[in-house]
Amino acid sequence: MSLITPEIKSLIDPVVSSLKRHQIEGDQEIALAIAQLLMKVISAARWTNTYDLISIIRQVGIIIHKAYPRKIIPGNIVRRVLALIRDEIETEHENTPMMSSMFSLLSTTKCEVREDHSKKQMSDMRAIIIQGIRDLVDEITNVSEGLETMCVDLIHDNEVLLTPTPTSDTVLNFLIKARTKRNFTVLVMENYPNEIKKAHQFAKTLAQHNIETVLIPDTTTYAVMSRVGKVIIGTNAVFANGGCLSNSGVANVVECAKEHKTPVFAVGGLYKLSPLYPFSRDDLIEVGNSGHVLNYDDFELVDNVEVVTNPLEDYIPPEHIDIFITNIGGFAPSFIYRIVLDNYKVEDNKLE
Incomplete structure (x- = not known):
């Protein structure tokens, strides 16, 4: 009823x-x-x-x-x-x-x-x-205030940081707050094809706060990773198994970071932690306009391609993340389930 x-x-x-x-x-x-x-x-x-x-x-x-x-x-x-x-x-x-x-x-x-x-x-x-x-x-x-208290302990002077999520206001505020106590360089990825404008705006905002900023193409990730001290990613959702959803392209970046043994920090508010598990990952990922990947004007090329997809998000498995930074502290991916149990009831996992 x-x-x-x-x-x-x-x-x-x-x-x-x-x-x-x-x-x-x-x-x-x-x-x-x-x-x-x-x-x-x-x-x-x-x-x-x-x-x-x-x-x-x-x-x-x-x-x-x-x-x-x-x-x-x-x-x-x-x-x-x-x-x-x-x-x-x-x-x-x-x-x-x-x-x-x-x-x-x-x-x-x-x-x-x-x-x-x-x-x-x-x-x-x-x-x-x-x-x-x-x-x-x-x-x-006030989620940013809780996150900012940790940034000084996690970022060191003269470090090179890389972020592949220029759409994240949380990452932006985290870096701006860290700049009050530390000098560092930020490499900002363009996030082609969906977020190029936002990436440029993100880099501009960092530069306005006296942060040395370099905007780099997505294709240079592997080449620059050996110089990077930490990768900082924003999250769209964090699952109970310690995996998360982030911007499209982030999965490639964290794979490169793992190859170079570069630590990956995922930043997100407590409200992004979910009691759900990513059993059907394809159902979770939203798909955007494929015209951004392959322009419809280029009809000769379009005619020769069977499928063009433009996923807006990537699933990042827990083994590719070193620490989750939340407004209540930093946690290993394996501990996320415990934070979930403190904030949700098992009987509400399925609403229907």
């Missing part, structure tokens, strides 16, 4: 429409949009117990997933909120006063106490959950 009322549907529809049209850009913006939507849904929803609320949030999560099935972050936020609600239920149960055997004889008193407690629970629970989501919004908004 659907618990989605017309009032809740009117809140969901604009966000779903924006996701389908890719009008919300950036992982942080998507995460904030979903968190704020869930806050509105919880305020508007009519529920008599918290298990009804869990069912409502799960149904909202399914609708959002169907709108943008290849994006992991909306599902992460839904599951974080579900975990928050389940934690409150557990706390409530722990705080329920136990009736002694003598007083339990007075059945009327026991019923009255339970009824009053239930009313108080319902009135307080909504406010507690909304405050929990506000704390989640603050965590997502």
